[in-house]
Amino acid sequence: xxxxxxxxxxxxxxxxxxxSRPDGTEPWDGVRNYQARNxxxxxxxxxxxxxxxxSSCPVPGIAGIAAVVxxxxxxxxxxxxxxxxxxxxxxxxxxxxxxxxxxxERKFPRLIPLSELKAEPSLxxxxxxxxxxxxxxxxxxxxxxxxxxxxx
DNA sequence: GCCAACGTTGGC
DNA sequence: GCCAACGTTGGC
Numbered sequence: 661x662x663x664x665x666x667x668x669x670x671x672x673x674x675x676x677x678x679x680s681r682p683d684g685t686e687p688w689d690g691v692r693n694y695q696a697r698n699x700x701x702x703x704x705x706x707x708x709x710x711x712x713x714x715s716s717c718p719v720p721g722i723a724g725i726a727a728v729v730x731x732x733x734x735x736x737x738x739x740x741x742x743x744x745x746x747x748x749x750x751x752x753x754x755x756x757x758x759x760x761x762x763x764x765e766r767k768f769p770r771l772i773p774l775s776e777l778k779a780e781p782s783l784x785x786x787x788x789x790x791x792x793x794x795x796x797x798x799x800x801x802x803x804x805x806x807x808x809x810x811x812x
Numbered sequence: 813g814c815c816a817a818c819g820t821t822g823g824c
Numbered sequence: 825g826c827c828a829a830c831g832t833t834g835g836c
Contacts, residue, residue, distance in 0.1 A: 667834090693819080693832095716834055774835080792817045794833050 663800040664704060665711040665788060666726070666762070675712045675723040675767055684764030685729055689737045690745040692757060696797040701732040701758040703799075710762055711800060711808065713788070714771065721773040722808060730761035768812045782807050 666688065668674065678686050691697055708728040714720055734755030737745040750756040777783050787798040800808075 669834090695819095720835070794818060796833085 662703070662705065662708045663711075663802060663805045664699070664708060664728075665713050665722075665798050665800050667713045667715040667796045669716045670714045670723075671717065674714065675726075675764070678712070678726060678762070679764045679767065681764070685761055686763075687730075687735075687761050688759045689735045691735070691759065691796060692745065692747070693794075693796060696795055697758050699797050699799070700760045704728050704731065704760050706731055709765070709805070711805075715796075719771060719773050721771045721775075721777070722768070723771050724767035725765040726762040727765050728760050729763040732758045732760055735759040770812070772808060772811055776811060777808070780807065780811070 673686070678684060688700065691700065706728055710726040710728065711722045712724050712726050714723050735745070735750075735757040736755075737743040738747040738750035738755065738757040739752065740746055745757075747756060774788075777786065778789055783789060783804055786800070786804050787793055787795065
C-alpha cells in the first residue's frame with residue numbers, strides 16, 4: 661500500500677464536500693498535468709491512502725484522509741464540450757486524461773497547516789515542501805505519513 | 813494582487 | 825530540437 665497527497669481548493673471541493681457525497685466517493689476529475697495524470701493512471705492502487713490537502717485558501721494544509729477506491733480510468737470530462745475541463749484533443753480512442761475515485765476516510769480534529777509542516781525538520785524532504793513544486797498529486801513516504809499523523 | 817517557478821505551445 | 829512567449833499554480 662502506498663501513500664499520496666492530493667491538493668484541492670476548498671472553495672471548489674473540500675474534504676467536507678467529499679464527506680457529504682453519496683458513499684463519500686468522488687471521481688478526481690480535471691487534472692491536466694501529465695505527471696499527476698501518470699500517477700493516477702499507473703501508480704495509484706485501490707486501498708492506497710491519501711492526505712487531502714487544502715490549497716489556495718487562507719490557511720493551506722492537510723485536512724484529513726481519503727482512500728483510493730477505483731484505479732485509473734479515463735477522465736470523461738475531457739471529452740465533454742460542456743465541461744470546464746474539456747480538452748479537444750481527448751477522444752474515446754485516446755482519452756489523454758485519467759482519474760481515480762477517492763473515498764472519504766477521516767477528517768482531522770484540526771487542519772495541519774503548511775507552516776507546521778515546513779517547521780518540522782523530519783519533513784524537509786517532502787515533495788510538497790520542495791521549492792517550486794506545483795504538483796497537485798504526489799507520493800508521500802511512509803515515514804512522512806507517520807510523522808504527520810503524529811502531529812494531528 | 814503579486815510574483816516565482818514551472819509547464820506548454822508553437823514558430824523557426 | 826531550440827527557446828521565447830505565454831499560461832498556471834499557489835503561497836504570501
